[in-house]
Amino acid sequence: xxxxxxxxxxxxxxxxxxxxxxxxxxxxxxxxxxxxxxxxxxxxxxxxxxxxxxxxxxxxxxxxxxxxxxxxxxxxxxxxxxxxxxxxxxxxxxxxxxxxxxxxxxxxxxxxxxxxxxxxxxxxxxxxxxxxxxxxxxxxxxxxxxxxxxxxxxxxxxxxxxxxxxxxxxxxxxxxxxxxxxxxxxxxxxxxxxxxxxxxxxxxxxxxxxxxxxxxxxxxxxxxxxxxxxxxxxxxxxxxxxxxxxxxxxxxxxxxxxxxxxxxxxxxxxxxxxxxxxxxxxxxxxxxxxxxxxxxxxxxxxxxxxxxxxxxxxxxxxxxxxxxxxxxxxxxxxxxxxxxxxxxxxxxxxxxxxxxxxxxxxxxxxxxxxxxxxxxxxxxxxxxxxxxxxxxxxxxxxxxxxxxxxxxxxxxxxxxxxxxxxxxxxxxxxxxxxxxxxxxxxxxxxxxxxxxxxxxxxxxxxxxxxxxxxxxxxxxxxxxxxxxxxxxxxxxxxxxxxxxxxxxxxxxxxxxxxxxxxxxxxxxxxxxxxxxxxxxxxxxxxxxxxxxxxxxxxxxxxxxxxxxxxxxxxxxxxxxxxxxxxxxxxxxxxxxxxxxxx
Numbered sequence: 001x002x003x004x005x006x007x008x009x010x011x012x013x014x015x016x017x018x019x020x021x022x023x024x025x026x027x028x029x030x031x032x033x034x035x036x037x038x039x040x041x042x043x044x045x046x047x048x049x050x051x052x053x054x055x056x057x058x059x060x061x062x063x064x065x066x067x068x069x070x071x072x073x074x075x076x077x078x079x080x081x082x083x084x085x086x087x088x089x090x091x092x093x094x095x096x097x098x099x100x101x102x103x104x105x106x107x108x109x110x111x112x113x114x115x116x117x118x119x120x121x122x123x124x125x126x127x128x129x130x131x132x133x134x135x136x137x138x139x140x141x142x143x144x145x146x147x148x149x150x151x152x153x154x155x156x157x158x159x160x161x162x163x164x165x166x167x168x169x170x171x172x173x174x175x176x177x178x179x180x181x182x183x184x185x186x187x188x189x190x191x192x193x194x195x196x197x198x199x200x201x202x203x204x205x206x207x208x209x210x211x212x213x214x215x216x217x218x219x220x221x222x223x224x225x226x227x228x229x230x231x232x233x234x235x236x237x238x239x240x241x242x243x244x245x246x247x248x249x250x251x252x253x254x255x256x257x258x259x260x261x262x263x264x265x266x267x268x269x270x271x272x273x274x275x276x277x278x279x280x281x282x283x284x285x286x287x288x289x290x291x292x293x294x295x296x297x298x299x300x301x302x303x304x305x306x307x308x309x310x311x312x313x314x315x316x317x318x319x320x321x322x323x324x325x326x327x328x329x330x331x332x333x334x335x336x337x338x339x340x341x342x343x344x345x346x347x348x349x350x351x352x353x354x355x356x357x358x359x360x361x362x363x364x365x366x367x368x369x370x371x372x373x374x375x376x377x378x379x380x381x382x383x384x385x386x387x388x389x390x391x392x393x394x395x396x397x398x399x400x401x402x403x404x405x406x407x408x409x410x411x412x413x414x415x416x417x418x419x420x421x422x423x424x425x426x427x428x429x430x431x432x433x434x435x436x437x438x439x440x441x442x443x444x445x446x447x448x449x450x451x452x453x454x455x456x457x458x459x460x461x462x463x464x465x466x467x468x469x470x471x472x473x474x475x476x477x478x479x480x481x482x483x484x485x486x487x488x489x490x491x492x493x494x495x496x497x498x499x500x501x502x503x504x505x506x507x508x509x510x511x512x513x514x515x516x517x518x519x520x521x522x523x524x525x526x527x528x529x530x531x532x533x534x535x536x537x538x539x540x541x542x543x544x545x546x547x548x549x550x551x552x553x554x555x556x557x558x559x560x561x562x563x564x565x566x567x568x569x570x571x572x573x574x575x576x577x578x579x580x581x582x583x584x585x586x587x588x589x590x591x592x593x594x595x596x597x598x
Contacts, residue, residue, distance in 0.1 A: 052397060052431060052443055054450035054473065054485040061484055062127045067458075068115045069103035069478050073414060075226045076106075077242040078164055078218065080412035081195070081279075083390070083458025083476035084145030084534035087465065088157050090135070091176055094574075094587060095122035096465045096538055098474060100482055101161060104142035109220065114140035117161070126466060136177045139168050145459070145534025149199030149208045152260055153507035160187070160210060162194030162534065164220075167212060187254045187262040193218060198530035200283030200292045201506045203312050204559045207256035208506050213278030213296055214249035216242060235421070239413040244300050248275035251296065269313050276301035282531040284339035284348050285511065286321075287369055290561070292511045295323065297334030297352050322371045323350060323363050332358055336460070336533035339526065340394025340403045341365075343438055346515075346524050353389030353407060353533070356423050360384045360392070360407070379439045380405075380432065386423050387430070388412065390533040391460025395471050399493035399544030401521045402434035408475050408533070410456035426454040429475065450485035457483075463538030469495045469572060469589035471542060493546040494571035495589075496554075500527055500541070503579040504560035513557040514541050518548040518571075545571050 070079020082103030087096045098120040108114045119135050120128035142164035151158050156172035167189040170178035182188045192214045199208040224246070227238020231245035251272035254262035265271075272278070280297030287293070291308035298304065302324040306314035318324035326332050333355035339348045347365040354360050359381035363371035375381040384407070391408035398404070407430040414425045431447045432440035444451040456478040465472050470487035477483065496516065500509025508527075515524045529539040545551065550571055556564040562580050569575065569583070576585035 051446060051489070052433070053448035053488040053490060054431070055448055055488045056450045056483050057126070057486045058482060058484045060126075062129065063098065063120060063482060063484055064130070065100045065102075065118050065482055066115070067100070067102060067476055067478060067480060067482070068105060068108075070105055072479065073226075074240055074412065076223050077216070077240050077246070078142070078193070079240065080478070081215075081458070082142075082144060083478060084143070084162070085459040085461050085474050085476050085482065086146040086148050086159070086536035087461045087463035087474055087538045088148045088159075088529075088536065090119070090157055090172060091121065092156065093122075093124070095124050095467065096463045097122050098128060098465075098484070099146055099159065100476065101143040101146050101459075101534070103144070104164075106220065109142065112140075114142065116140060117143050122465060131176070134176065136179070137170065139180060141165070144194060145196050146536055147197035147199055147210070147530045148536040148539065149510060149529060150506070150508040151199065151208045151210070151256060153207065155507060157508070160197050160199070162189070162197050162212060164193050166190050166192065167194045167197065181260070185261050186264075189214070189252050192249050192252070195279050196281045196530070196534045198281045198283055198528075199510060200294070200528070201256075201511055201559055202253075202292055202294075202308060202314075203255070204291070204505075204511075205256075205258065206502070206504060206506050206560070207258045208508070208510060209256045210254040210262065211281050211283070211294055212252045212254070213281045214251050215277055215279065215299070216246040217249045218246065234413055234416070235419060237415050237418065239415055243277045248277050248301070250275040251278050251281075270316075271306070271314070272296070272304065274301070276304070279335050280337040280352070280531075280533055282337045282339055283511065283528055284526055285513065286339070286348055286350070286365060288347070288513075290557075290559075292559075295337055295339070295350060297337040299333045299335070301331055303332070303334050303352065317369075321369060322373070323352075323361075326358070326361075327373050332361070335390045336392040336408075336531075338392050338394050338531040339528070341524055342394060342403045342405075342434060344402065344521070344523055346522070348526065351392050351394065351405065353392045356386055356388040356411065358385065360389055374438070377438065379441060383430065383442045387427050388423075389430075390458045391475065391535055393460055393462045393532050393537060395462045396495075396542065396544035397431070397471055397487055397492075398433070398489055399470070399495045399546070400434075400436070401493070401518070401523060401544050401546050402436045404434045405432040405440060406430070406460060406462065406473055407432070408457035408460040410458065410478060424454070426456050428452070428454050429457055448488065450483060453483075455480060455483075458533060459535040460532050461535045461537040463540070464497070464542070467574075467587075467590045469497075493544050494548055495542060495544050496551050496569065496571050497543070497574040498541045498554070498556075499574060499576045500556065501576060501578040501584070502558065502560075503581070504562060505558045505579055508539060509558070509579075510539070511559045515553075515555040515557075516543045516545075516551050517553040518543075518545040518551050521546065521548075540574065
């Protein structure tokens with residue numbers, strides 16, 4: 001989160017080019033714009049035939065939650081950054097449940113009456129029930145984010161919650177309850193402000209390790225005064241202080257020992273030695289060497305890409321790979337992050353959201369270890385510069401075989417509304433449709449009632465909560481209620497969804513690469529849950545198949561090195577694949593698209 005305004009001056013040489021150069025430039029701009037329109041129209045017919053529709057079903061679904069986060073005026077830096085969400089199947093009944101992480105206030109901290117986070121169980125009829133107390137998720141504190149993963153390989157998804165001070169590891173007991181095992185496990189991130197966290201098996205020993213992005217070292221009893229210094233102003237107005245001017249907090253990497261405990265290997269592996277301001281983290285094998293790498297979106301400091309050396313360590317290659325700074329060499333204020341192969345060239349690309357006055361990054365993976373920011377060429381940059389983005393996720397909302405993008409927007413300073421310069425505190429969220437030619441079109445304004453409201457959004461997760469074969473969206477909103485957006489798009493393609501069960505690999509299959517062929521379309525994705533901003537999406541791998549009735553071939557590359565191949569599998573179902581054993585379960589999607597709660 002940055003309060004700096006970047007100014008791009010016009011050079012004397014440029015201003016002296018003359019009237020002819022100016023007219024030539026206008027002509028070139030006209031041609032470029034006309035070419036873009038032609039390119040969009042060439043693939044735009046399909047987009048007009050499939051108008052997106054997302055319906056807010058939060059209240060009808062029985063979700064009653066208010067996200068509390070500091071003062072209304074956002075006097076301090078932590079007041080603006082709460083909002084993690086998670087979609088998980090904690091009871092293994094095949095229906096996605098919802099976790100909403102709550103923040104707090106200094107007043108609640110003093111009185112010890114923090115607002116509770118909440119776990120909602122999916123009843124399978126479009127509604128949810130609050131099972132927080134029944135599940136024994138009883139810890140109260142200033143919550144931030146959530147990560148989901150089966151760290152003990154018992155077949156039940158566990159939870160890690162990041163806090164303004166430390167973190168909590170909840171072990172899923174398999175009986176509908178969770179147990180706080182933080183002290184026993186030794187993964188408490190003591191005394192640090194944790195933001196995003198993510199599970200991944202970096203040494204491929206079959207046990208999920210844990211990366212925690214930490215933000216700033218902050219003394220809640222000695223907070224910097226609102227608007228009190230050069231790092232406490234935005235465009236000349238007083239705002240909350242930081243992060244510049246505050247001491248960064250070093251990230252943590254915990255290695256899973258396989259016996260229910262973790263070892264802090266941060267110093268040993270030279271993780272985040274400069275203690276940058278960490279906000280987003282995602283695991284992904286960007287160079288396809290079979291070893292999971294880590295990308296961290298840092299605020300007002302270089303972002304980091306840790307390349308796994310396959311020997312138990314990492315090399316930080318963010319600058320070399322082109323993902324540490326903006327194209328013009330600036331430190332950016334990174335928030336959320338996700339991997340996804342948006343152009344179906346079999347290489348995972350990278351998206352990162354940033355502060356307003358800057359564009360988000362769409363890093364295209366060239367397959368040679370380097371990335372190129374194509375946000376401008378892809379049509380993202382012109383839209384997102386005035387917006388401040390947090391949560392982000394690649395997903396195929398219309399099942400056409402191309403990964404689209406959902407982005408959660410909302411400023412950090414309510415005071416911007418006083419300036420009337422085009423940047424607002426509450427903002428609408430974005431839905432970018434992938435046009436299949438390297439470009440995206442923002443279709444949020446026409447995406448139904450779910451994308452119409454302006455709010456101060458933070459966490460974002462994706463998953464099919466009603467099992468109808470169309471991916472839905474969960475978004476948290478600061479000082480308000482969340483949005484559960486049901487995908488009600490009238491005409492979408494077929495799809496197939498895959499749940500992985502590791503044997504030699506970690507039980508949840510994290511890090512497995514799945515390739516699906518349907519007709520001439522070949523897609524690839526990697527199983528992960530934790531990305532976006534402080535959030536966890538469904539860990540099932542979802543592939544839209546356009547109009548194909550089946551997947552001609554599915555290939556699973558497991559972290560252990562095992563490769564499983566399958567042919568002629570019908571669309572319209574969720575497959576459960578066990579490593580080296582094959583398909584062990586099939587579950588058809590619900591055929592009725594109308595939501596029972598509507």
